[in-house]
Amino acid sequence: MTPEILIPITAVVVVVVLFLVVFRLSWRVAEPDEALIISGLRASGRPDGSGESMGFGIVTGRGTLILPGVTKVRTLSLEAHESEIIVPCVSQQKIRVDLRGIVVYKIGDDYRSIANAARRFLDRPAAELETKVQNVLVGHLRAIAGSITVEEMISDQDKFTQQVRDRCTQEMESFGLVIDSFQIQSITSPSAYIENLAVPHQAQVEQNARIARANADREAVAQEQTAAAQIAESMRNTEIKKAGFQADIDRATKESEQQGPLAEATSRQAVVEQETHVAELQAQQKEQQLQVDVRKPADAEAYRQITLAAAARDVRIRQAEAEAQEVRLHAEAAAAQTRVQAEAQAAAVRVQAEAQADATRMNGRAEGDAIRARGLADGDAIKAQAVAEAAGIELRAAALNTNQEAVIAQQIAQNLPEIVRAAASPFEHIGNFTVLDGAAGVTGAMAEIIQQAGTLAGMARKAFVPAMLGSGNGSGHADVKPADLDEAAEAPLKPVARAAADTKSGNGAEPAKATDGKEPAKVTRERPATR
Amino acid sequence: MSLEIVGKLGRVTADITPGHLGEVLIEVRQGTERFLARAADREATISKHTQVLVVGSLGGRTVEVSPTDSMRLPR
DSSP: OOHHHHHHHHHHHHHHHHHHHHOOOOHHEEOOEEEEEETTTGGGGGGGTTTTTEEEEEEEESSEEEBTTTTEEEEEOOOEEEEEEEEEEEEOOOOEEEEEEEEEEOOSSHHHHHHHHHHHHTTTHHHHHHHHHHHHHHHHHHHHHHOOOHHHHOOHHHHHHHHHHHOOOOOHHTEEEEEEEEEEEEETTTSSHHHHHHHHHHHHHHHHHHHHHHHHHHHHHHHHHHHHHHHHHHHHHHHHHHHHHHHHHHHHHHHHHHHHHHHHHHHHHHHHHHHHHHHHHHHHHHHHHHHHIIIHHHHHHHHHHHHHHHHHHHHHHHHHHHHHHHHHHHHHHHHHHHHHHHHHHHHHHHHHHHHHHHHHHTTHHHHHHHHHHHHHHHHHHHHHHHHHHHHHHHHHHTTTTTTTTHHHHHHHHHHHHHHHHHHHHGGOOOOOOOTTHHHHHHHHHHHHHHHHHHHHHHHHHHHHHHHHHHOOOOOHHHOOOOOHHHHHHTTTTTHHHHHHHHHGGGGOHHHHHHHHHHHHHHHHHHHHHHO | HHHHHHHHHEEEEEBBTBBOOOOEEEETTTTEEEEEESSTTTTTOTTOEEEEEEEEEEEEEEEEEEEEEOOOOOO
16 A cells, blocks of 8 residues: 555545534524524525525425524424413403413424524523413403302303403414413312302202211111011011920820820720610519519519408408399388388378278268268378387388488478478467458468478478388388378478468458367377477 | 425314314324314314414414314325
8 A cells, every 4th residue: 555545545534524514503403392493604595485584594304504603593382281281260250260270382383483483582481481471361361260250260261261262362373382271170169159159069069968867767667677576477477487386385295195005004994885785684583583572572572462442342242232132122122112001091191081081072961970980080091100210210211322302302391381380480479460451462472371381291291201101111001091191291281271360350250260279289199299 | 394284184182162262283294283263263263173274473472273074185
């Protein structure tokens, strides 16, 4: 290598290097967020020609060649700035509020904005820009706040922003600034206006909350109570079921405990029943034995004795009946015989008496004889009658039980003369008996008296004739005259007739007188015999 | 600058009402930027999220827009 060669090469290299260094120093590149403000030589001759008026050039987004020493290049940051603005202001209602807002702004990207900003803020610190912006915005915000109400501030963000835009844009444009964002972060009121704004709604909300809470509590309590009641009920049911089961268990236990004694008692009962049955059978056997041993023989003995007694009684009854029959037949036979005899005698006497009466009537003289004969006959008849009465009394005593009435009638007949006399006694002391009715009146009175006596006499005769017949039969005197019997029966009437005749005195009839002499004697004679 | 956004489509991000400026988001310079907007028809009200066509520039960052619901331009 020669030195002559090396020198030009080195000079060229040096020149090149120098050129590169100078070029590097002269070439400036604008960052995306900055603008190059070029002032000096040929600053206004830029092809874009934006800033020609004021004589400086603006370069954004590319490089440019400057001439050191004659051209001055400064950068203007286009980045966004954020500033906090606190504005004590008064609202439209003159209410003091404190606004706190954030504003984000940057220098506009167009050359006009960059130029405006470059003329105002170039090479100034960022704090100065911020202070300027704050002062401008504070004044405008105060004015804006005074024109709207607190409620609008709170709720109508767009309106506030609109106001800010209307008022601030022109000033910001003159600064070359663009507001990217403006936000009110908070609105506070020292007088608690905002808090009071919330009070009604808050109270409403609180009321609703309390109501809801109360309702919820109530429902919860109701549900709890219901649940508790259901729990208690289910517990009760459980206890009841437990008690029931326990009772069942106890009952079963007791029953099982009782099974032993019960079975024992049952078996004992069966034994007792069997024993009772055996005893009953024994008693029946004994009864049957007694029937055979005692009762049947006794019955047979009783039957035998009863039969014997009945037979003896029948025998006695038959004997008595036979005796009675015999007596009755005897009496009937005797009565029939007596009756036949008496009838025959009566017929005979009647014929004789008729004959005698005819003889007497025709021969008055023969009366005495007839009377005498009749008196004799009477004596015999009375004698026979006495005998017959004696026998009749015996018969009457025997037949007293059968015909007591006849005896009484006989007694009456025997006492009849005294009775009639007593009845006729009123007539005995009468001196003069005047009958106004004439003879018929006397006869009526007499007939009345005699009729009474006759009635009694009829009764006496009924009782008397059987006695007479019985006595005649018993005495055996068959020669008693029927006439005497009639006389004896009519004897009690004679005194009556005589008494009646006595009362007539002057008119005394012949037949009455004729009998008057004999009859009293007959009667007196008759009485003792009768008694 | 003013001319390059005219004819672009944008979307309303704040209501445009008579007497008040709204805000539209316009695609520009490969990004999106917000511009103040006024309705081309002064009495019209353009609600939020309405697609609009930038019909003019009022200088600075204020544009004049018209609702273009029926327009669909290719990107």
